[in-house]
Every structure is written in structure tokens, then in C-alpha cells.
Amino acid sequence: MNTEIIALFKCLADKSRLQIIKSLAIEDMYVERLSERLALSPPTASFHLKKLEAAGIVTARKEQYYTMYSLNRDALSFIVLDVLLAEAGDDIENDRDAAYRQSVLSNFIEYGKLKTIPAQRKKRAIVFEEIAKSFEHGKEYKEREVNIIIADFHDDFCTIRREMIELKLLVREDGVYRKGQL
Amino acid sequence: MNEFLRYLLEKQEHCIEESKKMTEEGREDEAIFEKVRANIYGIFTTFKTPDVAAKMIDVIPKAWHESLAKAIKNNDHEKEAEERIKIAVMEDIKAEFAEAKGDM
Numbered sequence: 001m002n003t004e005i006i007a008l009f010k011c012l013a014d015k016s017r018l019q020i021i022k023s024l025a026i027e028d029m030y031v032e033r034l035s036e037r038l039a040l041s042p043p044t045a046s047f048h049l050k051k052l053e054a055a056g057i058v059t060a061r062k063e064q065y066y067t068m069y070s071l072n073r074d075a076l077s078f079i080v081l082d083v084l085l086a087e088a089g090d091d092i093e094n095d096r097d098a099a100y101r102q103s104v105l106s107n108f109i110e111y112g113k114l115k116t117i118p119a120q121r122k123k124r125a126i127v128f129e130e131i132a133k134s135f136e137h138g139k140e141y142k143e144r145e146v147n148i149i150i151a152d153f154h155d156d157f158c159t160i161r162r163e164m165i166e167l168k169l170l171v172r173e174d175g176v177y178r179k180g181q182l
Numbered sequence: 183m184n185e186f187l188r189y190l191l192e193k194q195e196h197c198i199e200e201s202k203k204m205t206e207e208g209r210e211d212e213a214i215f216e217k218v219r220a221n222i223y224g225i226f227t228t229f230k231t232p233d234v235a236a237k238m239i240d241v242i243p244k245a246w247h248e249s250l251a252k253a254i255k256n257n258d259h260e261k262e263a264e265e266r267i268k269i270a271v272m273e274d275i276k277a278e279f280a281e282a283k284g285d286m
Contacts, residue, residue, distance in 0.1 A: 013208070013210075014208060014209060014210055014211060015207050015208040015209045016209050016211075016212060043263065043266060044212060044215075044263075047211070047259060047260075047263040048211070050259040051211075051259060051260075054259070110252075111252060111255075111256040111258070
């Protein structure tokens with residue numbers, strides 16, 4: 001099943017957030033009003049609203065001093081439709097693989113920076129594949145350009161560049177680098 | 183100082199209870215936040231002397247402030263909420279510690 005749909009339902013599977021949705025179904029509200037009505041602290045209400053906003057369930061707009069939140073009814077209808085149309089259990093192995101990759105990436109990459117180079121080869125490959133996404137297919141890169149792109153992720157660009165070549169994520173010919181076809 | 187330790191243990195216990203309650207109610211994120219609060223109170227119960235606790239009150243939150251700034255910059259709302267909670271708990275501990283020190 002689509003990972004985004006699962007994430008969305010995880011977002012919905014929370015009593016406070018469901019209460020917020022119910023309240024917004026009646027009328028648009030700002031954070032303080034919602035927090036008062038639902039007996040949540042304003043930072044907690046704000047946290048839930050931001051999560052719902054990120055999932056596309058609510059929208060925010062500025063009104064004088066307040067940020068007003070509304071329910072995105074269209075999105076909610078589409079979500080149900082998406083789930084009904086999704087082919088359930090179509091590729092469990094792919095889902096597991098995607099979940100594993102995601103967990104490795106979130107463990108090692110924070111806000112686009114590689115925290116440390118993983119010790120395990122399998123994890124290193126996943127992380128380097130992610131870095132390889134910053135390279136365009138068919139484009140030629142000088143070594144300096146390759147280093148700059150990799151350095152955006154981690155200072156040890158030499159090690160990473162060498163391993164990316166070993167993993168065929170990058171190909172070097174006559175001093176010119178290209179993204180590998182893997 | 184015993185008073186301070188008692189305060190920390192009570193707060194920790196309260197947060198753990200709240201966390202359990204919230205999990206039962208299906209408020210998982212808030213339950214996690216309560217666990218975070220409980221952990222911070224718990225950390226301070228482990229410091230053996232008031233001097234160590236006093237030093238740590240200033241040292242520990244530095245990384246949280248850095249992490250909070252990063253989270254805000256990157257629109258990471260979950261991390262932002264977590265760091266804000268940690269900092270707020272530390273402020274609470276700091277105030278209580280100052281009071282306890284006055285009583286010592």
C-alpha cells in the first residue's frame with residue numbers, strides 16, 4: 001500500500017487530531033480557540049495543526065493577528081478514494097525494503113547532511129544512493145564539481161566519491177564523472 | 183536537596199502516568215512528549231551532588247537550543263515540539279533547583 005497513505009492514516013490515528021478535525025468541521029478556528037475548546041495547551045494544539053497541515057488535511061491562512069485553520073474537505077474525500085483504489089498488499093517486499101531504506105536514511109541523514117558514514121556496507125550503499133540523486137543523468141561533472149556536491153552532505157568527500165565509483169553510482173572516464181546507470 | 187530529589191521523582195512519576203493515560207486514550211504523540219518530560223526529570227535524579235546538577239543545568243540544554251534552531255530552520259515540527267518541551271522542563275528544573283539551593 002502507498003507509503004504516503006499509511007503516513008496519512010498514522011497522522012489521523014490520534015484522538016486529539018480527530019477532535020481538532022471535528023471542531024474544524026463545524027467552523028474555522030485559530031490555535032488559541034481550539035486549544036481552549038479541546039483543553040490542549042496552545043503549543044500542543046499548534047503541533048497537531050502543523051502535522052495535519054503537512055498531511056494536507058487542514059489549511060492555514062493569516063487573518064489579522066491570527067492564523068486561521070480550516071478543514072480541507074476536498075483532500076479528505078480524495079484520501080478515502082485513494083485508499084479504496086489502492087491495490088492492497090500488492091508488494092509487501094517492496095514496502096519492507098522501502099521502510100528499511102527510510103529508517104537507514106533517517107538515522108544517518110539529518111536535514112540533508114550525512115551525520116556519519118555508516119559502517120555497514122549495505123547501509124553505506126543506501127546512503128550513497130541517496131547522495132547520487134543529486135547528480136543528473138547524462139551530465140558530465142569535473143572532479144571539483146563532484147566534490148562540491150558530495151561535500152554538501154559530508155566533509156569526507158574523497159572517501160564517499162571513491163565508494164560511489166566502486167558501487168557504480170558514479171562512473172569516471174578520462175577524468176570526467178557521470179552518474180552511473182544503476 | 184532531598185526535597186529537590188523528591189520533586190524530581192514526583193514529576194517523573196506524574197509524567198509517566200500521564201503518558202500511560204494518553205496512550206490509552208489514543209493520543210500517541212502527546213504520550214511521547216510526556217515520556218520526554220519524564221526522561222528529563224529522570225536524568226536529574228541521577229546526579230549525585232548538587233554541584234554536578236548545577237553544572238549540568240547549564241551544559242545540557244545547549245545542544246537542545248542548537249537542535250531547536252535546526253528544527254525550526256528545516257520546518258521539522260516534531261523535533262521542534264520535542265526540543266521546546268525539553269527546554270521548558272529544564273527551565274522548570276532550574277527554578278526548582280534555585281529554590282532548593284536557597285533552602286540548603
